[in-house]
Structure formats: C-alpha cells, structure tokens
Amino acid sequence: MATYKIGELSKKIGLSTDSIRFYETKKLIQPSFRADNNYRYYSEEALKRLLFIQRCRALDLSLKEIETLITLEQQPQQDCHAVNEIIDLHLAHVEKKLAELHKFQQELQQLRQFCNTQNTVDQCQILKQLEAQ
CATH class of the missing domain: 1.20.5 (Single alpha-helices involved in coiled-coils or other helix-helix interfaces)
Known part of the structure; x- marks a missing residue:
C-alpha cells in the first residue's frame, strides 16, 4: 500500500500542508505512522478522505457537516x-x-x-x- 509524506500528499491533491495538518488536528484524518525522523506518513485511505473533504468544501459544506458525513460513512448499514x-x-x-x-x-x-x-x-x-x- 502506498504511503505519502505530507508534502507529497499536498502536491498530489492540491491542499496546503497547513490544511492537511488542520484536518488532522480535527481528527478527520490521521497519519498511518510516524517514522524515526518524526515525518508523518499517510495512507491511501487518508488520501481518499482528504479528497472527500475537498469535494465537500468545494460544495461549501461546513466542517461540522463534513464531520457528520464522515461519522455516518463509518456506519454503512445505517x-x-x-x-x-x-x-x-x-x-x-x-x-x-x-x-x-x-x-x-x-x-x-x-x-x-x-x-x-x-x-x-x-x-x-x-x-x-x-x-x-
């Protein structure tokens, strides 16, 4: 499975590293792991989640609405x-x-x-x- 450093992730999806860190502090994404050099590495799942967030923000959905949608998405049988x-x-x-x-x-x-x-x-x-x- 591919992993990305924050800078690579930023370039790949067109979000600033500050935005990625912000979404991380809001617990909407999380790094897969931290390497010995203290770099964060993100998974394909984090990439997909950031793309989801980016699309939601493009529709002017609020952070609260996005958080709710993510919570609902994690309950697929609902x-x-x-x-x-x-x-x-x-x-x-x-x-x-x-x-x-x-x-x-x-x-x-x-x-x-x-x-x-x-x-x-x-x-x-x-x-x-x-x-x-």
Whole structure:
C-alpha cells in the first residue's frame, strides 16, 4: 500500500500542508505512522478522505457537516436518511444565499443606473444614494 509524506500528499491533491495538518488536528484524518525522523506518513485511505473533504468544501459544506458525513460513512448499514437530511438542509441554505445574492445584484444594478455620465466624485449619484439609504 502506498504511503505519502505530507508534502507529497499536498502536491498530489492540491491542499496546503497547513490544511492537511488542520484536518488532522480535527481528527478527520490521521497519519498511518510516524517514522524515526518524526515525518508523518499517510495512507491511501487518508488520501481518499482528504479528497472527500475537498469535494465537500468545494460544495461549501461546513466542517461540522463534513464531520457528520464522515461519522455516518463509518456506519454503512445505517439508513441514509441522515445524509439526505444534511444535504437537504445545505441545499436550502444555498438557495437562501442565492436569493440574497440576486437581491444584491438587483440593488447594485439600480445603483448603477444613477450614474450614466462622467462626473466628479463630489457629484457622484451612486455615493449620494448610498449616503441616503
């Protein structure tokens, strides 16, 4: 079975060594062993776990959500309702965030319409609108 030093693991998956150490302190991964030179060596299992964490973070899942998913993953016979619930809650959170971003976009577009000419900053209608709000 392949083992990786932290630097090798970092290069292989594109995570910083600090991130790998952080996930280790959170007990989401652990080194297979420490050599006499005190280097940590990580297994293929740690590599797979880090890829899992990386994908979860790319979906903006929180560390708590990731920890829960990992815990659930370690109970393979359990019903996957809990996994679905985590994803459903996160999806609702993302939908709320999207609605907020859409609202921000509309507000910014409205602000931008206040200034269609070249003015000086002291005549800037966008700044005047922001001050009035």
